[in-house]
Amino acid sequence: MIFLFSCDVNLPGLPSSKNQTKFPRLISNSKGEILLSWFEEIEPDKWALMSSIFSNKVWSSPNVITKNKEYFINWADFPSTNYINKDTLVAHWLEKSGPGTYDYDVHLSFSFNRGADWTSSQIPHATLIKGEHGFVSFGIGKSMHDVVWLDGRNMIMDHSKEDYGQMSLYHSSFTSNGNLINEYEIDDRVCECCPTSSVRVKDTLVVAYRNRSLDEIRDIYIARRVGDTWEKSYPVHNDGWSIAGCPVNGPMLSANNSNVALAWYTSANGNPSVKVAFSTNSGKNFSTPQRVDLSMPIGRVDIEWISNSEILISWIEDGDDSSNILARRISLDNNLSNETLIEKIPPGRVTGYPQMEVFNENVLFAWTENKKTSAIKSKWLPISDIGK
Structure with a gap:
């Protein structure tokens, strides 16, 4: 393992705040910008969803997307902002819908001036039955776009019952001006609380998620919509993970x-293992997976292309007295670089899902730490330093 103790990248860290902050999300766009969203405590126990854009090596002044609502704030299921086109962005968050612990809805809001102002929110799922709705991912196209979420309309919220129903995977399309259309059920039985991941490859939407079979095998599946036609979902690899409950560990996709x-x-x-597989035909099928970890991973993966033939993958691994964010490079022909320690972080779920985005020849990492208060931490590193 390679250890990185310092770096000389002359790029700014994330926007600073004197308030508590948590659960950053980093998403890049085709213009080479990075969109950042995070929760910030603006009054005791009152939170706002904030956004900023990294462009021309500068972070924009933070903007408020929404504030002072009854948010469902969760280490694994947290908001995002996504670039659509020109000055148009879409954001999502989760908002409580009832008195139950898991009564919450997905909310979408649009900005047409790069985050300065945001529309009133709307809910993509057609039913307002109280229950879990979350783990959202987006596929951004040219004029029509996709939002995917886990939908608990067929679940009983008391998970202590032997048969508590099943979580479903749903999809809706939306236009660049924010009109939602065509709700569709992709899969009627999926893992209850593993994040989803979606990418668009021209007219093809590729969705990765953790399935749940009748005998509790929870492996990663791929669903594709080619044009207007949904294909039958299939397992990427028959890992055969038999587990009675959700591991809260979803897949990540990246397209080039x-x-x-x-x-x-x-x-x-x-x-326990972290795996990578490649598709060269827009997700129609994937290669035999390659294991990338060397020890005791706990998952929470991220993945980004760094060239036309190589990706960068990050994950969390258990250490002796901490958890560690690790990363390494892997090529299309499965050549692996050395494993690199990015940062030692506190153990447990408080760190959320560490984020990773590429900017030119550098990569930005972000995560949450909680000592006396919650705070977002970040680090820039040259890609060339990872996996030497």
Whole structure:
């Protein structure tokens, strides 16, 4: 393992705040910008969803997307902002819908001036039955776009019951001006609380998610919509992970033209591992997976293309006295670089899902730390320093 103790990248860290902050999300766009969203405590126990854009090596002044609502704030299921086109952005968050712990809805809001102002929110799911709705991912096209979420309309919220129903995977399309259309059920039985991941490759939407079979096998599946036609979902690889409850560990996709990279965590047969597989045909099928970790991973993966033939993957691994964010490079022909320690972080769920985005020849990492108060931390590193 390679250890990185310092770097000389002359790029600014994330926007600072004297308030508590948590659960950053980093998403890049085709213009080479990075969109950042995060929760910030603006009064005791009152939170706002904030956004900023990294452009021309500068972070924009933070803007408020929404504030003072009854948000469902969760380490694994947290908001995002996504670039659509020109000055148009879409943001999502989760908002409580009832008295139950897991009564919450997905909310979408649009900005047509790069985040300065945001529309009133709307809910993409057609039913307002109280229950869980979350783990959202987006596929951004040219004029029509996609939003995917886990939908608990068929679940009983008391998970202590032996048969508590099943979580479903849903999709809706929306236009660049924010009109939602065509709700569609992709899969009627999926893992209850594993994040989803979606990418668009021209007219093809590729969705990765953790399935749930009748005998509690929870492996990663791919669903594709080619044009207007949904294809039958299929397992990327038959890991055979049998587990009675949700591991809260979803897959991540990244697309580069028709090449799609997929990373995920499994613990089949009690053997925890992080795997990567590639598709060269827009997700129609994937290569035999390659294991990338060397020790005791706990997952929470991220993945980004750094060239036309190589990706960067990050994950969390258990250490002796901390958890560690690790990363390494892997090529389309499965050549692996050395493993690199990015940062030692506090153990547990408080760090959320560490984020990673590429900017030119550098990569930005972000995560949450909670000592006396919650705060977002970040680090820039040259890509060339990872996996030497």
